[in-house]
Amino acid sequence: MGWVLAGLVLAAWFFYRAAKNKERSVQPTPSREFASTSSSSVVGDLSEVRAREAWIDPRINPDPRFTNGPDQRDRGLLAPSPPSRDRLSTIRNPARWIPPGETVRIGGISIDAGMFYLGGAFTGSISDRGNNCLVDPSCAIAPSGSDQSGSLLPYWPSYSNIPPVARRTYLDWLASGREDPRIGIGYVFLFFYGLERRMLVDAVKDETPALIAEVRRLLALHGENHSFRNYASKFLDVAELVKDPEISRPVLSPDLRNGYEMPLSVRLHLGRKLASATSFDGTDALLWVLSLPDTYLRTPATRCFDELAELWQMRFASRYPLGLKVNPPKTKLKIEYHAASGGFECSLDLSDSETGPLPDIAAISAPLDGLRDLLNACTDELASYSRLLGKSPEAKGTIEAAFLLPKELLTSPSVMGTAVLGNVEHLFGGRNIAGVRVGQLATALGVDTPPKGKLPSGFCNQVGAFMDKLDVGFEPDRRYGARNLDADGYVLLFKAKDGAPVDGEAPSYASAKAMVEVAALAAASDGKIEISEFESIKSDIRSVPGLGGIERARLMAYASTLLKDAPARQSAMQRLRSVKPEARDSAIRSATSAVLADGHAAPDEVKFLERLYKTLGYPVEDLYSALHRGSVVLDEPIAVTPEIRAGGVPIPAEASASKASGIRIDRARLERIKSETSAVSQLLAGIFVEDEPLSPPPAPMEATLRGDSRFEGLDAAHAELLSCLLGAGELGRDAFEDVARKLRLLPDGAIETINEWGFDKFDEPILDGEEHIVVVEHVRVELQRAGAER
Structure with a gap:
């Protein structure tokens, strides 16, 4: 009985469940609003869409976020x-x-x-x-x-x-x-x-x-x-091809690199070059290397791209004088455009009407290492120039900037243009040599200089380096031992490869330079220069052993400037003291020859030679003998020794000039030197041609004797200057020049005048020093003693 009741209960439960399921199946599904005008409902709408969205196997349809690079x-x-x-x-x-x-x-x-x-x-x-x-x-x-x-x-x-x-x-x-x-x-x-x-x-x-x-x-x-x-x-890339199917060479740009592929325009142009078996020129090669996906230009290349492109052309032509021959690959150029939207793709026909399908330059890598090395080398050459422009962009086009560039770029419109070069060429006037004032040169270079005074050493060096790049040398050039340029001084320009560089510290050159300085001082000591005197100096320069043609040319140019602007006499003699004895002998002979070259010796010239001999410790009698051997006409008699006539002494036969002078000429060596320097001699043949005659020095002021017996023979202004020096002990160069100008004296000329007076009184100069002007100690003591005894 119990089993029957249990079965009835179980059956009733099944009937109840079936009725409930049927009731649910007939209820309508509520509708959902997908689109909404309220921004606050967006998140809810998207969450419902995600709940209803069917699952997609990612192996069949992968998520594009993880498949598209x-x-x-x-x-x-x-x-x-x-x-x-x-x-x-x-x-x-x-x-x-x-x-x-x-x-x-x-x-x-x-x-x-x-x-x-x-x-x-x-x-x-x-x-x-x-x-x-x-x-x-x-x-x-x-x-x-x-x-x-x-x-x-x-x-x-x-x-x-x-x-x-x-x-x-x-x-x-x-x-x-x-x-x-x-x-x-x-x-x-x-x-x-x-x-x-x-x-x-x-x-x-x-x-x-x-x-x-x-x-x-x-x-x-x-x-x-x-x-x-x-x-x-x-x-x-594709749009330009659609607009104009004709293939042309793209414009060089630092932004040619295009993602992970070479630009289509570059591939088309170089592909046609490959198909026609034409060698790449400098522009083609630079286009190729700049458009490579792995080319990353450094700052000098991007900041100075115009200069880079020009320097590349020069270096490429030097390395590949016949162009770069590139063998075409078997791979042909094919372009399929994949839209950024992912919605379509299309293919482009890239066959050339003349050559057919084009080889793809992107499939070649053989010569690229050499091109990359060349690009890096050009970039390195522009590094210092780039750093200057990074600090001072306004420096572009100045000598300071040009000084940092390779010389080949000086004619570049992106650097200085041809204006400066034209100005410098105008100074030459169609010749190979030009003598100009420093102010004229500064104007041609577009730089400002003060009206007077010595120019800074750094400025002189920069001008020299810049002129070297123009293949122009000049003197006086402080890089080779000359003094700094004077703002109102004279400079000689001459055309020479790389500016005629020499080793200014070589013993042979330094000795010859000291000789030239003294010889020029001797020739200019009478206030006028004869061409024969300068020719004598040039002849001595040619005979100096151990010099090459460039050294001789530069020394001749230096001599020409000295005849215009003589150096400080005392400093020149001091430099001559430091050279070897044989060099001093040459200097003595050169100075004497320069004086005798015009056939007569002026009193001032003889006086200078006397002081030169005394300064270097040579007997003055040797000078008088040299003057008589030279058979010159003296402007005034010089008492050498009392005349003693003795009868019965036969007159010897006249000796030859070479034997009398004690100099034996090596003709073979002379011819070799002439041959070695023939080109330089031609270059400097007209070095002494002057646009205007040398103006004579101003007439000296009438001497006004000072009552002070210590300075007898000095005019009032120079005596006052010397008295000031004695009282101060020493004066810096600037202070000395200020005192001299107040007394209406030229500083260097005042030093020369006082030292000449010193030679007359003490047989030696009495002022010394370059940066600090002092009275030589023992002379100062003697002058002070003379003042105390007065």
Whole structure:
């Protein structure tokens, strides 16, 4: 009985469950609102869509965020596709292109900038990605809010599947003319998808220039984004080819590198070169290396790109005088365009009408190591120049900047242009030699100098280095032992390769230089220069052993400047003391020969030679003997020794000049020297040709004797200057020059005058020093003693 009751209860329970299930099956499913105009409901809507979305096996349809290279890091997560729209509404509202100037109103926002698609769907489109650029007016738009950063956008944004707030942000951006550089890059991509479609799917060729211009504008605003720059650059490559199928050489630019592929324009140009078996010139080679994906230009190359391109051409021509021969690869150039939207692909026919299919330069790597090395070498040569421009951009075009450049670039319009070179050439006046004032040279170089005084050593060195690069030498050049240039002094320019460099510290050159200084002083001691005197100095320079042609040429130029602006007499003699005895002998002979060259010896010339002999410790009697052996006419008698006549002494036969002088001439050596320096001699043959005759020195002031017996023979001004020196003990150069100018005296001339007076009184100079002018100690003591005894 119990089992029967249990069976009845179990049966009743089954009937009850069946009735409840039937009741549930007939209840209607509540409808859900997917689109909403409220931004607050977006998150809820997306969560419901995710709950209803069917599961997709990722092995069959992988998530594109993890299959499309490095660009996924540039955008947000992929949002799910919304429910499919009513196909009837799509047919009633087909997509159309909105050109610039046509005003449309979407969700209360007026847009007249155009250049986008408007409508439900593209006719015949079966891919959601094909519609991603389409602005569908039926999609909800948030009444307010903004997502300027683009954080709400998925990896592949599509207008129909972004949140309403994002749609409003996008439409506001379109309405404002797409000018805001701060807009999220996803919105830029969404707009770019439409330009891609218009160019390559609709193929409206007459709009190509406007589409190219718009992409270039966007690239200027948003090019810092690597992903957009990569896609936009590829688009421009293809668009330029669509606009003009003719292959031409691209313009050199530091920005040729285009993502992970060489630019199409470069591949086409170099492909045609390969197909025609034509050697690459310098521009072709630079295009190739600059467009490689792994080429990264350093700062000197980008900051000084014009200079880099010019230097590259010179270095390339030197390394590859016949051009660079490159063997074409078997790989042919094929271009398939993959749209950034992922909605379409297209292929381009790249066959040349003359050569057929083009080889692909991207498949070649053999000669690239050499080109990279050449590029690095050119960059290194511009490093110091680049650092200067980085600190002082205004220095471009100055001598300071040009000093840091390779000499080949000085004619470059990007450096200094031809103006400076033309100015320097004008100074020569069609000759190889030019004697000008320092102020004229400074004006030609475009630099400012003070009206008077010594120019700084650094400035003199820079001018010298710059002139070297112009293949122009000059004297006096302090780099080779001469004094600094005087602002109002004289300079001799002469054309010579690399500026005629010499070793200014070589013993032979230093000795010859000291000889030239003394000989020039001797020739100029009477206040006028004869051409024969200068020719004598040049002859002595040619006979100095151990000198090459360049050294002799520079010494001749230096001698010419000394005859214009004589050096300080005392310093020249001091330098002569430091050379070897044989060099001093040569200097003595050269100075004597210079004086005797014109056939007579003026009293001032003889007086100078007397002091020279005394200073160097040579017997003055040797000078008188040399003067008589030279058979010169003396302007006044010189008492050598009392005349003693003795009868019965036969007159010896007249000795030859060479024997009497004690100098034996080596004719073979002389001919060898002449042959060695023939080119230099021709260059300097007219070195003494003057545009204007040398002006005689001003007449000396009438001596006004001072009552002080210590300074008898000095005029009042020089006596006052010497008295000031005695009282001070010593004066710095600047202080000495100030005192001299107040007394209306030229500083260097005053030193010479006082030292000449010293020779007359004490047989030696009494002033010494360069930076500090002092009275020689024992002379100072003697002058002070004479004053005390007065």
